[in-house]
Amino acid sequence: MARVVVDVMLKPEILDPQGQAVQRALPRLGFDGISDVRQGKRFELEVDGPVDEAALARIHDLAESFLANTVIEDFTVRVEEVAEAVK
Amino acid sequence: MTARIGVVTFPGSLDDRDTQRAIRLAGAEPVALWHKDKDLKQVDAVVLCGGFSYGDYLRAGAIARFSPVMEPLIEQAKAGLPVLGICNGFQILTEAHLLPGTMLRNNHLHFICRDQKLRVENAETAWTTDYTAGQEIHIPLKNIDGQYVADEHTLDELEAEGRVAFRYVDFNPNGSQRDIAGVTNAAGNVVGLMPHPEHAVEPLIGSGRTDGLPFFTSILKKLVNA
Numbered sequence: 001m002a003r004v005v006v007d008v009m010l011k012p013e014i015l016d017p018q019g020q021a022v023q024r025a026l027p028r029l030g031f032d033g034i035s036d037v038r039q040g041k042r043f044e045l046e047v048d049g050p051v052d053e054a055a056l057a058r059i060h061d062l063a064e065s066f067l068a069n070t071v072i073e074d075f076t077v078r079v080e081e082v083a084e085a086v087k
Numbered sequence: 088m089t090a091r092i093g094v095v096t097f098p099g100s101l102d103d104r105d106t107q108r109a110i111r112l113a114g115a116e117p118v119a120l121w122h123k124d125k126d127l128k129q130v131d132a133v134v135l136c137g138g139f140s141y142g143d144y145l146r147a148g149a150i151a152r153f154s155p156v157m158e159p160l161i162e163q164a165k166a167g168l169p170v171l172g173i174c175n176g177f178q179i180l181t182e183a184h185l186l187p188g189t190m191l192r193n194n195h196l197h198f199i200c201r202d203q204k205l206r207v208e209n210a211e212t213a214w215t216t217d218y219t220a221g222q223e224i225h226i227p228l229k230n231i232d233g234q235y236v237a238d239e240h241t242l243d244e245l246e247a248e249g250r251v252a253f254r255y256v257d258f259n260p261n262g263s264q265r266d267i268a269g270v271t272n273a274a275g276n277v278v279g280l281m282p283h284p285e286h287a288v289e290p291l292i293g294s295g296r297t298d299g300l301p302f303f304t305s306i307l308k309k310l311v312n313a
Contacts, residue, residue, distance in 0.1 A: 014191065014236065015191070015194065015234075015236075015262070017191075017192055017193070017194050017195070017196050017262075018192060018196065021196055066145075066149070066153070067145070069146055069149065069182065069189055071181075071187075071188060071189045071236070071237065071238075072189055072191065072236060
């Protein structure tokens with residue numbers, strides 16, 4: 001079994017008011033030296049069967065049509081190996 | 088016989104009853120549609136109303152856009168069926184790619200609930216013929232994801248083709264690009280906006296204005312005269 005991780009981030013040119021609000025809170029909490037924060041989404045998809053090229057292509061389509069809105073967001077798809085659960 | 092106008096209820100829709108009421112006040116017959124319906128009950132037009140369909144999970148409108156009722160709706164909208172999207176309905180229409188752009192969280196991150204002044208920029212769509220171009224109206228606005236964004240090329244195209252249907256006046260309440268409150272598709276049958284015309288149809292409630300009623304009389308006239 002494998003896990004595919006889809007990261008979705010607002011495009012660089014899109015304003016991220018939530019990220020800005022987080023960034024502005026940092027000095028209050030004593031964290032200095034962080035000039036920018038962008039907030040995104042991470043999806044972990046547990047895939048049955050092998051993650052071959054065809055499976056990745058389907059996940060890419062899923063990310064493009066559903067998980068991300070490509071008007072405002074970019075996404076990346078990557079495979080993350082998961083250790084088999086102890087039976 | 089009068090026109091039959093469908094109002095879709097998704098899980099999390101809030102304004103379906105108000106929208107049905109507005110349609111009735113305008114003289115048309117509201118028809119309740121359910122998100123699981125696979126056909127549109129032969130309605131003459133559809134309104135996607137406001138609320139938080141599917142809890143706004145993932146993105147506002149992103150899950151509603153894939154519900155069964157949207158399949159015939161998207162197909163028929165492309166063929167000319169008049170569709171109005173209000174607030175969450177507008178978000179669903181952009182997620183379905185029936186209208187360009189999308190909505191982001193308000194730039195100040197606060198939920199807004201206020202009477203908002205708008206200018207009707209396009210009085211030739213299926214939903215705006217009872218206004219005059221340039222007319223200023225007051226319509227309630229209530230949302231947190233109301234900031235309209237699209238890329239510069241799309242915005243220029245919308246402006247050039249007169250497809251910015253409504254603009255915020257005096258005050259941009261949410262950071263929307265070019266003060267855009269609502270847009271139309273090229274054919275003028277699909278219109279979406281963030282403010283709520285269905286909340287401004289009776290003198291008794293809200294600001295006491297009925298500035299939203301012409302949305303519903305416009306479509307009725309178009310359908311009855313068709």
